[in-house]
Amino acid sequence: MPLVANPAGYLNNTEMYHQHRSEIPQTWEELLALCEQIKAEGILPFYFGFKDTWTCLAPWNSMAVELAPANTAKLVNQGQTTFAVEYRELAEKYLQLLPYGPDDPFAYGYNDACTAFARGESAMYPIGSYAAPQILSVNPDLVLDSFVMPACSSAEGNVLNSGIDLLFAVSADCENKEAAYEVLDFLLADENLQQYIDAQTAIPCKDGDFTLPAILDGMLEYIQAGKMLDYQDHYYPSEMAVDAQLQTYLIQQDTDAFLAKFDTDWLRYNRDIIRMAQEYEAAHGSAGQ
Amino acid sequence: MKARQKYNTGALILLILGLSTIIFPLYMTVVIAFKQPSEMTNSISGILSLPQHWSLDNFREAMRVTDFWRSLANSAVITVLTVVLSNVIHSLIAYVLVSSNAHSRFYSFVYLFIVSGMFVPFAILMMPLAKQTAEMHLANWAGVILLYVVFYMPMNVLLYSGYLVNVPMALEEAARVDGATTWRTYWRIIFPVMKPMHATVAIITALAVWNDVMTPLVIMAGSGQNTLPLAQLNFQTQFGTNYNLAFASYLLSLIPILIFYLVCQRQILSGVMNGAVK
Amino acid sequence: MKDEKKRTYLLITIPILALFICFNTIPLLRGVYYSFTNFRGFGSYDWVGLRNYIDLFTDARVGKSYWFTFKLAVVTTVVVNVISMLMALALNSRIPAKSFFRGAYFLPNILGSLVVGYIFNYFFTYILPAFAQMVGIDALKSSLLSNPSAAWIGVMIVCAWQAIAMTTIIYISGLQTIPADVYEAGDIDGATGWKKFRYLTFPLIVPFFSINMVLSIKNFLMVFDQIVALTKGGPAQSTESISYLIYNNGMSGGQFGFQSANAVIFFIVIVAISAAQMKLSSRKEEQL
Structure with a gap:
């Protein structure tokens, strides 16, 4: 039972941002131009x-939904394409963000x-809204905005990256199903759900009359229009350590090596699944995209 | 014998300089633990200066977040029980093996079998043990204690048997003549005679168990209980934005062993030396 | 009488042996078994034969972890032993407050390595760069731990900081076994300083030297706590020790079967190294 979803674009220090401008970039080129402008003002x-x-993975995911097909993993498993093809633009654009960050981004962690x-050391932070509680605990007076990461050259291509953040499951063998369901009912009750999304800056998975946190205003139109796609990394097997490979890529900046390794590792870590999927499709025919 | 009073000043200076490499990290820990986040700047004076107020607030908060007293109690229980069980079981089996080693193929095989366990790194045992303890409902502090008793058996058996070789058989024979059973003889006479080695084994085992991270992490991580190092690991991210809290917590987890060390320093040093030499 | 003794011995041995087999031998055998499967740690699994072992030898991540772990173990052992030898000589010579110094120098060893790692993490990330900034040393201005080629040095420093204590103690007890007459005889012949060390002291403490080497290398090959505290295997996966990889990839990453194969290889390596070193040192001791 999914409870809440989280939207991930980038966060914005409203005061710092709006001191000098008011337009939100709608395309990739506008985003880069904006970064240049901010940098010229001496702000990170x-x-x-x-x-x-x-x-x-945060910037990667928020850009991947716009630059790579949603069913990339499936297509690769069917042998119809490779990651070297689908992720190339994504990888190259990611590198373009690095000059606009701190000198040594690998010395500092999430916290x-x-x-x-x-503390106002940068104007923006490319991470999902789930970071808001942490950030606000340091500086409760901070005013935050969040926006979709525009990775395409045209505004129509923009899609909000959003996926299920919290999900509950009851095992079939559970001996206390009634009690478990009671807890779930409690969690799903409107007022409790509202409390949760207020505290954690999330989107409820339940239909109803909920007030979304103000921080999400910049993404509201995408949420309401349903213009959202799931995280690509939900398909990556954890043993492949894509996050560590991404970090290596950002340090070494060798796009070809990174993409080639992505493909070979993918085939290796998923070979059982690929084999099973191919056997299934051979027996039952491919069931449409 | 000439009585030379001159000190080796070169060595002395080197030692004092070297001491600073030990003192400095500890000084930093204490100072940061007492400061507030606002006093933490990146300048040298910010780093080296003493805190403005020596308040215990950070410590109180750290204790609350990491459930300090409960983790401390868990660590203490596990350590004490492991040491007691090790001293009893390992000395007992060492005695049996040493006594029968020479004239029984079975016992000399058992001896080699157990001692060779020393070469088995925890890395290869950790995953199967994680599964096994879960299956046996031992994925908790009790399982951890059992695992320690088994894991330290090879080394301690080696230590005890090294010591026992020097205990004269005459002692045993005398007691036997009086009609005492083997069991009685052991507890009445042999066990007390091994006191120095008991101290050594106790200290080495206690130090290893108290600080161990991997075993509790693999075995009891899901049980909702923590040892002191495990609590540190689990709550590290909760301190994320506040290094002063984090350092207060580190200091708290270091204090018990520091006290133990200050009190028993001499025994610890000689115990460790003994063990290492054997 | 004799039967009673035999019976008692058997009654003692059987349960203890059973305990040992249950928690040491059986997991070892199960581990070897799992290494031939694609077990994820839960659910069903298939027998895959030698596939895991073949993968091991072509997997760059595994290769990198062996290289890093060995590099760390060898360099740290050398650093630790050299420094410990110097310390032992100093702490054994004529200085005041001997027991104070010995006590102080042993302190790092008893502290938990996880917390020590966290403390040094802060030191390397914030304090060292700040000092470097002030004094003007460019190389250290950015954190040691964010540089893929230098992060291992950070790990080495922390391992050495704690290990020097133990090794020094062993060398001290070694030095104390050298009877004073040896030195007096040497004094008569006019041996001083380096000569004294090379021809008198060193040969007599070689047994302790070999103990230290075996213990050191074996211990450092199993490094885990410091990795968790300092780098979590990064940056760019340059500091994943073998134990850490087995834990990270095997237990949290669901590659139970594959990492079991890794663990088997690791086990064989450790046994081989310990055996080789023992052979080497016993031969050396005989020669002397």
Whole structure:
């Protein structure tokens, strides 16, 4: 039973940002131009917390939904394409963000980055809304905005990256199913759900009359239009350590090596699944995209 | 014998300089633990200066977040029980093996079998043990204690048997003549005679168990209970934005062993030396 | 009488042996068994034969972890032993407050390595760069731990900081076994300083030297706590020790079967190294 989803674009220090401008970039080129402008004013555009490898996935995911097909993993498993093809633009664009971050992004982890951003050391922070509680605990007076990461050259291509953040499951063997369901009912009750999303800056998975936190205003149109896609990294097997590979890539900046390794590792870690999927499709025919 | 009063000043100076490499990290820990986040700047004076107020607030908060007293109690219980069981069981089996080693193929095989366990790194045992203890409902502090008793058996058996070789058989024979059973003889006479080695084994085992991270991490991580190092690991991210809290917590976890060390320093040093030499 | 003794011995041995087999031998055998499967740690699994072992030898991540772990073990052993030898000589010579110094120098060894790692993590990330900034040493201005080629040095420093204590103690007890007459005889012949060390002291403490080497290398090959505290295997996966990889990838990463194969290889390596070193040192001792 899914409870809440989280939207991930980038966070914005409202005061710092709006001191000098009011337009939100709608395309990739506008984003880069904005970064140049901010940098010229002597402010750091982005903060990164890449010592914790999982944070490397945040910008990756928010751009992947716009630059790679949603069913990339499936297509690769069917042998119809490779990651070297689908992720190339994504990988190259990611590198373009690095000059706008701190000098040594790999020395500082997620917590350091949240603290730094909360203290006004950068104007923006490319991470999901789930970081808001952490940031606000450092600086409760901070006013935050969040926006979709625009990775395409045209505004129509923009998609909000959002996926299920919290999900509950009851095992079939559970001996106390009634009690478990009671807990779930409690959690799903409107007022409790509202409390949760207020505290954690999340989107409820339940239909109803909920007030979304103000921080999500910048993404509201995407949420309401349903223009959202799931995290690509939900398909990556954890043993492949894509987060660590991304960190390596960002340090070494060798796009070809990174993509080639992605493909070979993928085939190796997923070979059982690929074999099973191919056997299934051979027996039952491919069931559409 | 000439009585030279001159000190080796070169060595002395070197030692004092070297001491600073030990003192400095500890000084930093104490100072940071007492400061507030606002006093933490990146300048040298910010780093080296003493805190403005020596308040215990950080410590109180750290204790609350990491459930300090309960973790401390868990660590203490596990350590004490492991040491007691080790002293009893390992000395007993060492005695049996040493006594029968020479004239029984079975016992000399058992001896080699157990001692060779020393070469088995925890890395290869950790995953199967994680599964096994879960299956046996031992994925908790009790399982951890059992594992320690088994894991330290090879080394302690080696230590005890090294010591026992020097205990004269005459002692045993005398007691036997009086009609005492083997069991009685052991507890009445042999066990007390091994006191120095008991101290050594106790200290080495206690130090190893108290500080161990991997075993509790693999075995009891899901049980909702923590040892002191495990609590440190689990709550590290909770301190994320506040290094002063984190350092207060580190200091708290270091204090018990520091006290133990200050009190029993001499025994610890000689115990460790003994063990290492054997 | 004799039967009673035999019976007692058997009654003692059987349960203890059973305990040992249950928690040491059986897991070892199960580990070897799992290494031939694609077990994820839960659910069902299939027998895959030697596939895991073949993968091991072509996996760059595993290769990197062996290289890093060995590099760390060898360099740290050398650093620790050299420094410990010097310390032992100093602490054994004529200085005041001997027991104070010995006590102080042993302190790092009893502290938990996880917490020590966290403390040094802060030191390397914030304090060292700040000092470097002030004094003007460019190389250290950015954190040691964020540099893929230098992060291992940070790990080495922390390992050495704690290990020097123990090794020094062993050398001290070694030095104390050298009877004073040896030195007096040497004095008569006019041996001083380096000569004294090389021809008198060192040969007599070689047994302790070999103990230290075996213990050191074996211990450092199993490094885990410091990795967790300092780098979590990064940056760019440059500091994943073998134990850490087995834990990270095997237990949290669901590659139970594959990392069991890794663990088997690791076990064989450790046994081989310990055996080789013991042979080497016993031969050396005989020669002397």
